[in-house]
Amino acid sequence: MPPELTGGQPCEVYSLHPGIKMHLKGMKTWDITFSNRYKFEGGVLRKKSWEARLQPPAFSQRFLRLGGESLRLVPRARPPQPPMLESNFTMSRPFDVGIESLNAPPGTAPSKSVSASSSLNAGKSFYLETFGCQMNDHDSEKVSGVLLGRGYRAVESPAEADLVLYNTCSIREKAAQKVFARLGDWKTTSNGKIIGVLGCVAQQEGEEIFERAPWVSLVCGSASYRRLPELIAQLETGGRRVTGLELDTEETFETEITRRDNPFRAYLTIIEGCDYSCSYCVVPHTRGPERSRSSQSVLADVRRLADAGYTEIQLLGQTVNSYRDPSPRGLNFVELLLQVAGVPGIRRVRFTTSHPNDFTREIVQAIDSTPALCDHIHLPVQSGSTPVLRAMRRTYTRDEYLEKIEWIRAARRPISLTTDVIVGFPGETEGDFAETLSLLDILQCDGVFSFKYSPRPNTPALAMPDAVPEEEKGRRLANLLEHQRKIQVARNQPLVGREFEVLVDGRHDARGQWTGRTTSNRTVNFVSPRESLLGEYVQVRVTRAGPNSLVGEQAF
Numbered sequence: 001m002p003p004e005l006t007g008g009q010p011c012e013v014y015s016l017h018p019g020i021k022m023h024l025k026g027m028k029t030w031d032i033t034f035s036n037r038y039k040f041e042g043g044v045l046r047k048k049s050w051e052a053r054l055q056p057p058a059f060s061q062r063f064l065r066l067g068g069e070s071l072r073l074v075p076r077a078r079p080p081q082p083p084m085l086e087s088n089f090t091m092s093r094p095f096d097v098g099i100e101s102l103n104a105p106p107g108t109a110p111s112k113s114v115s116a117s118s119s120l121n122a123g124k125s126f127y128l129e130t131f132g133c134q135m136n137d138h139d140s141e142k143v144s145g146v147l148l149g150r151g152y153r154a155v156e157s158p159a160e161a162d163l164v165l166y167n168t169c170s171i172r173e174k175a176a177q178k179v180f181a182r183l184g185d186w187k188t189t190s191n192g193k194i195i196g197v198l199g200c201v202a203q204q205e206g207e208e209i210f211e212r213a214p215w216v217s218l219v220c221g222s223a224s225y226r227r228l229p230e231l232i233a234q235l236e237t238g239g240r241r242v243t244g245l246e247l248d249t250e251e252t253f254e255t256e257i258t259r260r261d262n263p264f265r266a267y268l269t270i271i272e273g274c275d276y277s278c279s280y281c282v283v284p285h286t287r288g289p290e291r292s293r294s295s296q297s298v299l300a301d302v303r304r305l306a307d308a309g310y311t312e313i314q315l316l317g318q319t320v321n322s323y324r325d326p327s328p329r330g331l332n333f334v335e336l337l338l339q340v341a342g343v344p345g346i347r348r349v350r351f352t353t354s355h356p357n358d359f360t361r362e363i364v365q366a367i368d369s370t371p372a373l374c375d376h377i378h379l380p381v382q383s384g385s386t387p388v389l390r391a392m393r394r395t396y397t398r399d400e401y402l403e404k405i406e407w408i409r410a411a412r413r414p415i416s417l418t419t420d421v422i423v424g425f426p427g428e429t430e431g432d433f434a435e436t437l438s439l440l441d442i443l444q445c446d447g448v449f450s451f452k453y454s455p456r457p458n459t460p461a462l463a464m465p466d467a468v469p470e471e472e473k474g475r476r477l478a479n480l481l482e483h484q485r486k487i488q489v490a491r492n493q494p495l496v497g498r499e500f501e502v503l504v505d506g507r508h509d510a511r512g513q514w515t516g517r518t519t520s521n522r523t524v525n526f527v528s529p530r531e532s533l534l535g536e537y538v539q540v541r542v543t544r545a546g547p548n549s550l551v552g553e554q555a556f
């Protein structure tokens with residue numbers, strides 16, 4: 001632990017989590033309030049020194065003690081990185097591959113740009129099952145691209161595959177249990193297959209997975225995905241147990257090839273990891289610190305996707321609105337949004353998930369003035385009680401959250417709002433829960449993703465007293481779901497008779513209906529006399545409304 005510091009001394013920056021260097025973010029002056037994290041507005045602190053004015057410091061003795069009113073902050077030198085294995089790609093630029101390309105005959109190359117080295121794996125197959133969020137979905141697209149570039153082909157069943165991968169989620173206990181149930185299926189039937197665990201459970205459990213499931217050969221956390229070509233090469237040359245569990249990284253996961261599972265809507269990660277330390281959340285422990293992609297890289301991907309025919313882009317990040325361009329251009333999140341929306345051919349731009357602490361009035365103004373930015377914001381609140389928010393370390397109060405909602409409601413353009421809520425957090429009283437219900441009445445959300453609190457390893461909430469019994473959690477969740485259902489019925493009913501532009505992305509043959517989404521992310525099921533609508537934008541007149549979707553007919 002560094003010694004106590006006085007004003008003006010240089011210091012190195014350390015994080016709450018062992019082995020991770022925290023990325024300080026800040027403008028040239030700020031006030032620091034410390035809640036087991038560093039998190040500031042502005043550019044990423046990398047090579048230069050910054051002068052900061054600090055309010056009288058008050059935080060745990062486990063961390064650096066700061067003294068005086070000013071302090072020069074100097075980043076720690078990055079340790080030497082081991083040399084990477086040479087890539088098996090010889091491509092002049094990245095490209096995207098549709099899912100249909102993965103079902104080509106064994107040995108068929110996805111592009112002439114892929115080098116002949118991929119033929120070493122001609123005939124080998126892989127199966128990849130994904131659990132969890134949209135970030136995981138997109139990570140799986142990129143992992144599949146790595147395998148595709150190495151000559152593998154995708155198959156529909158794990159029984160057919162030479163390589164079986166599970167991209168995992170550990171946000172809730174049930175998701176982690178499901179993964180180990182999948183692994184248990186291979187205890188006596190692996191038959192020479194390579195079994196691998198990727199993602200958050202891999203990072204959380206580490207090499208203990210080998211102890212619980214000795215037939216597993218690969219354990220790789222999401223912060224190490226950039227090493228996948230190297231790790232897979234080790235497996236292909238006989239490696240028995242291969243791991244990628246590093247968290248101390250400034251790199252993002254970018255691939256030469258990305259498989260695109262959705263032919264109409266493209267995911268694009270712009271920031272990975274999280275610098276917040278919410279007391280219930282495993283993300284900083286499983287995905288590492290925040291690191292943003294350069295704006296040039298992001299915009300190059302968007303242009304390439306537009307050239308390939310994509311019209312809707314969804315920007316992803318655990319805290320997507322924390323984005324700070326690490327390149328000399330230094331774009332902030334709003335500036336990047338506007339540039340993405342300005343790419344020719346792009347009609348819709350979405351983003352998720354935003355953190356309330358980084359949500360600014362400028363985001364609302366950008367949506368208000370830019371038709372290509374979708375009129376939908378997902379802004380997780382987690383609880384309507386300020387004492388519970390404080391225990392969660394959410395860095396805002398109920399009133400501060402509501403102030404941001406006022407910005408949204410004051411927009412000239414109606415903006416749809418959705419949120420996340422956790423019920424049954426340790427210490428949550430009936431009064432706290434009532435505060436959450438009353439907040440939902442004020443918010444009038446078009447959708448709420450609600451969950452029972454699930455204790456997770458390596459989180460401060462795990463040791464908190466006053467646990468809420470499971471039965472009571474279930475009662476509160478059911479109460480909240482019914483409460484919100486009534487709100488959504490009331491909000492959707494006035495939409496009957498109105499027309500909306502819908503991007504058609506599905507067909508339900510049994511019901512004779514097409515499915516798509518509005519710019520506000522509402523699901524619409526509708527009928528049309530036309531036979532081919534997939535990927536088209538059509539006008540739909542709403543004829544009926546339920547709590548979770550709309551029903552209509554194509555308007556001519």
